[in-house]
Amino acid sequence: MDVLIIGSGGREYSIGYALSKDENVDKIYFAPGNGATDELGENVNIKDYNELAEFAKDNGVDLTVVGPEAPLVDGVVDIFKEKGLTIFGPTQAAAQLEGSKVFMKNCLKKYGVPTARYIETDSLEEAEEFINTLSEPIVVKADGLCAGKGVIIAQSKQEAVDAVKGMLSGESFGDAGAKVVVEEYLDGYELSIFAVCDGKDYVVLPAAQDHKRLMDNDEGPNTGGMGAYVPTPLVNDELYQKVEDRVIKPTLKGLEADGMPYTGVLFIGIMVVNGEPYVLEYNVRFGDPECEELMVLFESSVADMLYKAATGNLKNAEVKFKENTYAVGVVLASKNYPYSSSEPAEIIVDEIVHEDLKNNSYIAYAGVSKDEDGKLLATGGRVLVCVGLGNSIREARDRAYMLAGQVHFAGKKCRMDIAYQALRD
């Protein structure tokens, strides 16, 4: 089949990378793609979703896969479906799970899914009243999409009130802060769990753990994610079962009953507190950088799974993972990430002579472009992810860092402790 992947990051590169090795896939298009995805397929520079759907039709695209949240929240799936195209992702209505934290929290409450106690409000007084019932730290979230920056963990009640003020006034996040969620702080460890859904059925993928803070020991500002590993031993069968019974099943049933059956990948941000899972948030797409590790762990065809999910036929998909295999991904970011953009810098990748490394690692390119001479440039943000595979997390981690040592660009930085929660004694 021919596949169109919407997006331009490392997540989309990794989906393309998996599909490029998939015997069910002939041709891959990326819209818009990045300076490296053109090695896996063809970059298509069409921004308008109606035009893109026409392109898919004219070129006989069999399946479109949407990487990032913005096109989903903007309704790209509805546009493609109206034109009779097959697309993997939730409709605009269901994508509100990520587009609006108020919508998401209200769904969790309605469907009885465990989550932090909260209120949603556009009134400072109401927020203040609730803040006074909580103990510190206190979590304040802007309602709308803020590229992962709309969550404040306030260390005092005053800081929480100030955060609410900044959001409601539009100062902090513009329209995205017109409503806020204030909630209790959950103290535990975080997991990323992904369920591929076809509107009725679902398949749970091996759980991942991301590292959101910029610096080692989870210090510094929040980022989009500085590295991840899959599967994490911090989940056992009992926890998976709890997540299925208390989170996935009621959510899919509730959304279906409310006329928004969920197709696509449901990304469940979980906080485990004393062995119990609580939903921090839903996202309506694969995690980045979690996807970069997940994509190399499939034994079965990724294209087949995505196609069957998009066509309501997931129960007939065979989804298998490589046995006894782990993947660790280390993000190499540019100098000023996540504060500001950085000067473009040439990327040099050493020839990898070590067979073991060559066969058990890959680079997922994200913030890269090509100059007129075809040189690969780091263009800021999260530049690429070095992914190592192995029969243990330690082996996979060592390979990821070995690869990271063979990639060079000015200002390159990374965390040195990815997967530490799985490796401490």
Ligand code: AMP
């Ligand atoms: P979110 O965008 O909702 O995932 O929030 C970003 C990050 O803030 C999460 O990954 C958590 O690390 C943290 N966070 C969000 N909500 C809570 C909460 N209720 N308790 C503790 N940490 C939270």
Ligand code: GLY
């Ligand atoms: N890695 C977290 C995210 O994609 O939101």
